[in-house]
Amino acid sequence: MAKLILEKPKGFCDSYERKPGDHGTTHYCPGCGHGNIHKLLAEAVEDLGIQDRTIIISPVGCSVFVYYYFATGNIQVAHGRAPAVATALKRANPHAIVVSYQGDGDLAAIGGNNILQAANRGEHITVIFVNNAIYGMTGGQLAPTSLLGMKTATTPYGRDLLNEGPPMKVVELLSSLDGPTYLERQAIMGNKYIARARKALRNALQCQIDGKGFSMVEILSACPSGWKVDPTDSYAWMEKNMLPHFQLGVTKDVRAEREPFFRTFKTLSAAEIVEQLDLAVPEPKHFPSKLQKTGYGDPSIKLAGFGGQGILSAGAMLANAGMEQGLQTSWIPSYGPEMRGGTAYCFVNLSERPIGSPTVSHPDVLMAFNRPSLEKFEPDVKPGGLLMYDSTIIDVKPKRGDIEILAVPATQMADDLGNTRMANTIMVGVYVAHTGIMSPAAIEQTLPLAIKRKNLVDANKKALRAGVDFAATL
Amino acid sequence: MAKEFIKGNEAIVKAALLAGCRSYYGYPITPASEIAHAAAKYFPRVSRTFLQAESEIASIQMVYGASASGERTMTASSGPGISLKQEGLSYLAGSELPCVVVNIMRGGPGLGNISPAQGDYNQIVKGGGHGDYKVIVLAPNGAQEMCDLTMLAFDLADKWRNPVILLADGFIGQMMEPVEFPAPVGDLPAKPWALTGEKISRNNLINSIYLDNDELEAHVGHLAEKYARITEAEVRFEAYHADDAELVLVGYGIVSRIIRTVVDQAREAGLKVGLLRPITLFPFPTRKIGELCESAAGFLAVEMSTGQMVDDVRLAVNGRLPVHFFSRTGGNVPTVEEIFDVVRQHLSAAQPV
Structure with missing residues (x-):
């Protein structure tokens, strides 16, 4: 009976059905290092018992078709972006073993920042970085790892230190970061070297299995086609040209120091989600109101002053309370070119009907908190509208005769209450009491939503009442 | 649920979480940054993933990875950032991966300004990336729709296995209005095509490369036929x-x-x-x-x-x-x-x- 002594690693597909044409061979050139590296990975996936959990990322480059060969989960990604894709795949599936397989153009050139940042975040992924010092797939162009003097399709006179700079040493670069756990460089250059690469690759995968963080193996690999070297001479070429620049060995290994970490997620109930999203709020109380005259209804209100006077929050007080009283409301801060010049303003609409345009050229109500706002916006108020202004700090009088004008010494009143920054709340109090658009109790109910500093809520309630009392004197 | 008076940009985040979105990968840009701020606050609260990516490019690629895993995922940006995401959108559409991308439009071209604008229509609606593809585009006009259309976007993305873009402007993003949020969605349909790191998904492949001309023609034809069905089924006005x-x-x-x-x-x-x-x-x-x-x-x-x-x-x-x-x-x-x-x-x- 025949005895099986050698078989294809189970990490490989039996037949490469995804590959067009012949399903029994690879698409790689004679002498290419990818085949050996694939085999090391396929064997490791089988031996480490992680085949069902493994997701391998096919990059752009000669290894774009990694997914032809591996009997694992597979995903093909954009040029250089494998570490970003791997980041999210792993975070979504902490149980998966995510392997980013990348070449030197993909990883070190176009994807340079992605590998740097993923390594620095200590993503729990394993990167296999195949360094053959050249772009293979696109026809033998310069890579960041191409050697000085090396002639490529885009360095026909040789890589020039003063033009392209020196070849990039990637594992050394990443080793300077605190994030990664395990970094090693090995080579596919004959059996002795392959055995070391095999061990390095398994260490890197085990690092991920053990929850120890980011691991990467840079593997020097032959590209006889790109180098224009006979495959039988390629190992000698590597020995002579690559090894002097790219030293083999471990450049970083802090596995022993790292505590295992496995990301977990909680499943929240619907009620917990609502609670956590701050949506579990009690039904508001309704407070009856009575408009003093119909002209005060459905107002569009412009509030304007200096930044820091609480203009935006005064607007939010009105809109928030209006919503709770069943009105349609909108609030929009000064936005766009009109932000220039230090004037802050916002628009508030309170309406019984759906609100169309949230801003209008001619507001029904203007609350002016400083002189530039009064001078700039007074002409815009709709005829028959209402202008309220802080008469403490505005030392000129409005000019219009066709609108109702209320001078409110809001800043003086706020100072009397001990906090000059409550002039905004006072003005709101005067407005709601004078017009009857809402009950002051409605404003009071939602004050905590507009006042960020909780210790000031009670003081603002006093300010609101001061405004209401002032309105009664008008 | 009670109404909340909320900025459109923030309503998007709560709506996404109610829709079962499990991850947000973003990069800061005005006037879309409030979305990232709110996501950074609320995603961890409900045990979901928020990560500020190293770039707009990385963030859309993280969305690609998250979507490949089968989870609902999103990102948000504004014009200059959306331009950088176009490569990723082409891959997402080509690989038929669902996701939601928010574009809070600002003035352009170039750095332009941070004021509201609508100059990204052609880029978004006509397909800003390479190749023959379409994305579903929803255009909210207020905070309530920032919520409702975000939730719809996740459903449409899954239904059609396609990116959905919420195209709003800085004005709609910054404006506060009352929003009535619906209850959180329950269990979502399984995605048998996803990569989950389990035996059941071991033979799955997420891919947009078809080297054989006829195979790619068949794939492009399949996408075109899908877009035709979307055109029949999903018009809203x-x-x-x-x-x-x-x-x-x-x-x-x-x-x-x-x-x-x-x-x-x-x-x-x-x-x-x-x-x-x-x-x-x-x-x-x-x-x-x-x-x-x-x-x-x-x-x-x-x-x-x-x-x-x-x-x-x-x-x-x-x-x-x-x-x-x-x-x-x-x-x-x-x-x-x-x-x-x-x-x-x-x-x-x-x-x-």
Whole structure:
């Protein structure tokens, strides 16, 4: 009976059905290092018992078709972006073993920042970085790892230190970061070297299995086609040209120091989600109101002053309370070119009907908190509208005769209450009491939503009442 | 649930979480940053993933990875960032991966400014990345729709295995309005195509490369057929006083709010003016515009661009009626008054008094 002594690693597909044409061979050139590296990975996936959990990322480059060969989960990604894709795949599936397989153009050139940042975040992924010092797939162009003097399709006179700079040493670069756990460089250059690469690759995968963080193996690999070297001479070429620049060995290994970490997620109930999203709020109380005259209804209100006077929050007080009283409301801060010049303003609409345009050229109500706002916006108020202004700090009088004008010494009143920054709340109090658009109790109910500093809520309630009392004197 | 008075940008985040979105990968940019801020606050609270990526490019690729895992995922940005995401969007569409991308449009081109604009219409609706693909585009016009259309976006993305873009502007993003949030969605349908790191998904492949010409032609044909079905099934619009209007105003996003007021004022003045608001920009309400050609005398497209959506109106009208155009750009929002003036001009030209 025949005895099986050698078989294809189970990490490989039996037949490469995804590959067009012949399903029994690879698409790689004679002498290419990818085949050996694939085999090391396929064997490791089988031996480490992680085949069902493994997701391998096919990059752009000669290894774009990694997914032809591996009997694992597979995903093909954009040029250089494998570490970003791997980041999210792993975070979504902490149980998966995510392997980013990348070449030197993909990883070190176009994807340079992605590998740097993923390594620095200590993503729990394993990167296999195949360094053959050249772009293979696109026809033998310069890579960041191409050697000085090396002639490529885009360095026909040789890589020039003063033009392209020196070849990039990637594992050394990443080793300077605190994030990664395990970094090693090995080579596919004959059996002795392959055995070391095999061990390095398994260490890197085990690092991920053990929850120890980011691991990467840079593997020097032959590209006889790109180098224009006979495959039988390629190992000698590597020995002579690559090894002097790219030293083999471990450049970083802090596995022993790292505590295992496995990301977990909680499943929240619907009620917990609502609670956590701050949506579990009690039904508001309704407070009856009575408009003093119909002209005060459905107002569009412009509030304007200096930044820091609480203009935006005064607007939010009105809109928030209006919503709770069943009105349609909108609030929009000064936005766009009109932000220039230090004037802050916002628009508030309170309406019984759906609100169309949230801003209008001619507001029904203007609350002016400083002189530039009064001078700039007074002409815009709709005829028959209402202008309220802080008469403490505005030392000129409005000019219009066709609108109702209320001078409110809001800043003086706020100072009397001990906090000059409550002039905004006072003005709101005067407005709601004078017009009857809402009950002051409605404003009071939602004050905590507009006042960020909780210790000031009670003081603002006093300010609101001061405004209401002032309105009664008008 | 009770209503919350909330910024459109923040409503997106709560809606996404209620829709079962499990991850947010973003990068800061004005005027979309509040989305990232709110996501950073709320995603961890419900045990979901928030990560600020190293770049716009990385963030869309993280979305690619998260989507491949089968989870609902999103990112958000504004014009300059959306440009950087176009490569990823092409891959997502090519690999048929669902996701939600929010574009809070600002002024362009280049760095432009941070004011509201609508100059990204062509990029988003016509496909800003390489290759033959389409994304579903939803155009909210207020905070409630920032919520509702975000939730719809996740459903459509899964239903069609396609990216869905929420195309809003800085105005809609910054504005606060009452929003009534729905209850969280329950269990979502399984995605048997996803990569989950389990035995059951071991034979799955997420991929957009088809080296064989005929295979790629078949794939592109499959996508085109899908887009045709989306065009049949998913058109959404709002028609307001449109059916008896002589002049139909067409606008989306913040512009639609302003022209709604124009329509109200015009009707009060006895002018037969209506509004057609596309809610889906792809698919565009082409058929509805065709129907309105039977009753209307002309169209007026209003945009905050030099004329992008108006081309789709012209295609739908197909030469049957005049299509007028009015725009403001540079971050300026057209006013009710200036649009009304244009409306009067076109109505008086059509019907000499």
